[in-house]
Amino acid sequence: MTAPTVAAPRLLPWLLRVHRPALYVWTGLLVLLGGTLLWLWGPLTDAAAEAWRQYNACATGGVCRYDQDAILRYKDVYLYASFAVLAVPFLVAAWAGGALTGRELEHGTAQLAWSQGISPARWLTAKLAVPAALVGAGTGLLVLLHHLTWSAGRSRVDNTKSWFSTETFYANGPLVVALALAGLAAGALAGLLLRRSLAALGAAAVAVAALWTALRFALPHLWPTATGVSGLDGGPGYPGLLVDQGLVTATGAHIDNPGCGSTATAECRELFDRLDAVGYYTDYHPASHYWPLQLTATGAVLAAAALMTLIAFRLLRRRTADKGAAR
Amino acid sequence: MTDTALEAAALGKRFRRRWALRDCTFRLPAGRVCAVVGPNGAGKSTLLALAAGLLAPEDGTVTVLGTDPASARARVGYVAQDKPLYPQLTVAETLRTGADLNPGRWDAAAAERIAAGGDLDPKARVRSLSGGQRTRVALALALAKRPELLLLDEPMADLDPLARHELMGVLMVQAAQHGTTIVMSSHVVAELEGSCDHLLLIGDGRVRLAGEIDDLLAAHTRVSGPAQGSLGDHTVVESRTTGRQLTALIRPTGPLSDDWRASMPTLEELVLAHLRNPDAPALTPTQTPSPAESGSGAASGSASGSESESEETRA
Structure with a gap:
C-alpha cells in the first residue's frame, strides 16, 4: 500500500493541548x-x-493561659x-x-x-x-x-x-x-x-x-473483626472502629443489648440477671x-x-x- | 491497490427502532467524484459515518479501499456535517494536532495553503471563526493527511457562493492531482452538478440510483405525448397528465414508438422524479446477480409493470 505509517501518532502533545485547562487546574489544586x-x-x-x-501545664483551678486559637x-x-x-x-x-x-x-x-x-x-x-x-x-x-x-x-x-x-x-x-x-x-x-x-x-x-x-x-x-469483652460494671468500650456491640451471656452467647443502662440501677441489674448476661462484647477493628x-x-x-x-x-x-x- | 474505493453490500444501520440505512448496495470505483444526494434525514450522513468507521453497521458490510473501515482509517479523510473542531485551540494548534495524529502522512504545506486561502489568522481561536472559515480548517485537516478516499458530509452547506466555488476548486485539484476519490453529500443537487461524475441517490434509507451520472442520464428518457398513449413495457419512474398531454420519465426497455417525443432529462429532473416517487424501482448496477438485490426496489403500484429493476448500467 502507499505511504506506510511507520511512526506512531504523537498522542501526548495532542492530549495536553486539548486538555490544557484541566492540566492547569489540577496543578493549581495540587499546589494549593x-x-x-x-x-x-x-x-x-x-x-x-x-x-x-x-494547657496541660496549667494547674487545676485558677486561670489557664494557652493559645486556644x-x-x-x-x-x-x-x-x-x-x-x-x-x-x-x-x-x-x-x-x-x-x-x-x-x-x-x-x-x-x-x-x-x-x-x-x-x-x-x-x-x-x-x-x-x-x-x-x-x-x-x-x-x-x-x-x-x-x-x-x-x-x-x-x-x-x-x-x-x-x-x-x-x-x-x-x-x-x-x-x-x-x-x-x-x-x-x-x-x-x-x-x-x-x-x-x-x-x-x-x-x-x-x-x-x-x-x-x-x-x-x-x-x-x-476484614475479620477483633472482639473485646468487658464486665457489666465498666460499660462497653471500643478502642477502634466499632462494628457491633451487645451482651455476653454466661454460656458465651452474644445477644442484643436491651439498652437499659448501667448496672447501678436495680431494674437493670434485674434485667441483666434475667438475660443471664455477664458482660459486654464489642466487635471492632483495632489500629492494627x-x-x-x-x-x-x-x-x-x-x-x-x-x-x-x-x-x-x-x-x-x-x-x-x-x-x-x-x- | 484496489480499483474500488467504496463498496457496500446489503449495508444497514438502525438507530433504536428506525432504520437510517437499509439494504444499501453499491460500488464506487476509485478516482471518482461521487455525489451522495437525498433529502434531509435520508441516511446520507449515516452512510458516510459507516464508511469512515465511526459507526458499526447493523447489517451487511462496507468495504473501504479494499479493506474494512477500521483498517483503512489512516487512508480516509472525513469531514462531518457540523465540522467539529476543538473550539479552544487556535488554527495553528489545530493543524499541529493533525500533524501529531498523522505522522508520516501529514502534508503541512498543503494544510497551511488551504487554511491560508481564507485569510485565516493562525493565532485565531477556532471558536471565533465563521462557518466558512471552520469548513476551511476542517477541510485542511482532512486533506493534509493525504487521504485516498475523502468523505465529506454536506461540505458546502454554510459557505457563501464565492468560498464554495473556491473550495470546490481545491477539491477538484486534489482529485485530479492525487487521484483522490471524493464522496460528498448534499441535499442540493445543483451544488454538485458539474463537479461530480458519479451519483448515489438515497431516499428513506435506501439506494434509489447508483452509477455514473452519464450512464444514469442515458438510461432515462423524458417523454411527452397524448394522454391515452401507452408506455408499454418501459419502466415508468414518474408520469403526469396535464389535459390531453402526458409527460413521463421512463427507463426505456426497447425502442420507443413514434407517438412519443423524447428528450434527455437533466440531473435535477432525474433526482426529483425519483424522490417524488418513492415506489419507483431503484436503479443500481448489480455486481454479482443475487436474489437479495431484486427485493430492494418494491415494484408496486403504477410505477412499474416489469420486474427488471436491477439493470446493468455500466459495462
Whole structure:
C-alpha cells in the first residue's frame, strides 16, 4: 500500500493541548492543597502542640493561659484539608464525564480524532492512561502529605483525629487514590453512555457518591473483626472502629443489648440477671487493622474501576467499527 | 491497490427502532467524484459515518479501499456535517494536532495553503471563526493527511457562493492531482452538478440510483405525448397528465414508438422524479446477480409493470 505509517501518532502533545485547562487546574489544586497540608504539618502543628503543652501545664483551678486559637486553627484547617482531599474523586469524575468524553462526543470532536487516524480504542486508551497517571500521582502525593501531617500531630496535638474517624480514615491512605481512579473510569463511561457533557458530569459524580456509600457499608466487613469483652460494671468500650456491640451471656452467647443502662440501677441489674448476661462484647477493628482494611477496600474499588473501564471499551468497540468489534 | 474505493453490500444501520440505512448496495470505483444526494434525514450522513468507521453497521458490510473501515482509517479523510473542531485551540494548534495524529502522512504545506486561502489568522481561536472559515480548517485537516478516499458530509452547506466555488476548486485539484476519490453529500443537487461524475441517490434509507451520472442520464428518457398513449413495457419512474398531454420519465426497455417525443432529462429532473416517487424501482448496477438485490426496489403500484429493476448500467 502507499505511504506506510511507520511512526506512531504523537498522542501526548495532542492530549495536553486539548486538555490544557484541566492540566492547569489540577496543578493549581495540587499546589494549593499540598501547600496547605505542608503549612498544617509544620507551623500549625507546632503552634497547636505548644498550646497543648501550655494547657496541660496549667494547674487545676485558677486561670489557664494557652493559645486556644492555635488549637482551633489546627482543627479547622485539618478538617478542611481532609475534606478537600476527599473531594478529589468527585472533581475527577465530574471532569472526566463532562470534558474528557462527554463533551467530545457531544460536539463530535471524538469523531474528529477517530477520522484523524487514531482508532476509538486507542483514543480511549490515551484518554484514560494519561489522566490516570496524573490523577494517581497527584492524589497519591496529597494522601502522603495528609498521612505525614496526621502522624506528626498524633503524638503532640491532643485533638488530632483518631485513625478511624471517617474523614481521616479515607484521606489517609491509598483508598482515596483508588476512588479518584474509579471516578475517572466512571466519568469516561458516563460520557460514552450519555454522549452529553452536562448529563455525564452529573451522572459521574452520582456514581462516585453511590460507590462511596456502598463502600462505607461494606468497609467494616472487609476484614475479620477483633472482639473485646468487658464486665457489666465498666460499660462497653471500643478502642477502634466499632462494628457491633451487645451482651455476653454466661454460656458465651452474644445477644442484643436491651439498652437499659448501667448496672447501678436495680431494674437493670434485674434485667441483666434475667438475660443471664455477664458482660459486654464489642466487635471492632483495632489500629492494627488499618492497613488490611485500607488495602482490601482499595482493591475492591480498583476492581470496580477496572470493570467500568472494560465496559467503556466494550461499548466503544460495539458502537464504532473498530477492530475486534463484537459484531 | 484496489480499483474500488467504496463498496457496500446489503449495508444497514438502525438507530433504536428506525432504520437510517437499509439494504444499501453499491460500488464506487476509485478516482471518482461521487455525489451522495437525498433529502434531509435520508441516511446520507449515516452512510458516510459507516464508511469512515465511526459507526458499526447493523447489517451487511462496507468495504473501504479494499479493506474494512477500521483498517483503512489512516487512508480516509472525513469531514462531518457540523465540522467539529476543538473550539479552544487556535488554527495553528489545530493543524499541529493533525500533524501529531498523522505522522508520516501529514502534508503541512498543503494544510497551511488551504487554511491560508481564507485569510485565516493562525493565532485565531477556532471558536471565533465563521462557518466558512471552520469548513476551511476542517477541510485542511482532512486533506493534509493525504487521504485516498475523502468523505465529506454536506461540505458546502454554510459557505457563501464565492468560498464554495473556491473550495470546490481545491477539491477538484486534489482529485485530479492525487487521484483522490471524493464522496460528498448534499441535499442540493445543483451544488454538485458539474463537479461530480458519479451519483448515489438515497431516499428513506435506501439506494434509489447508483452509477455514473452519464450512464444514469442515458438510461432515462423524458417523454411527452397524448394522454391515452401507452408506455408499454418501459419502466415508468414518474408520469403526469396535464389535459390531453402526458409527460413521463421512463427507463426505456426497447425502442420507443413514434407517438412519443423524447428528450434527455437533466440531473435535477432525474433526482426529483425519483424522490417524488418513492415506489419507483431503484436503479443500481448489480455486481454479482443475487436474489437479495431484486427485493430492494418494491415494484408496486403504477410505477412499474416489469420486474427488471436491477439493470446493468455500466459495462
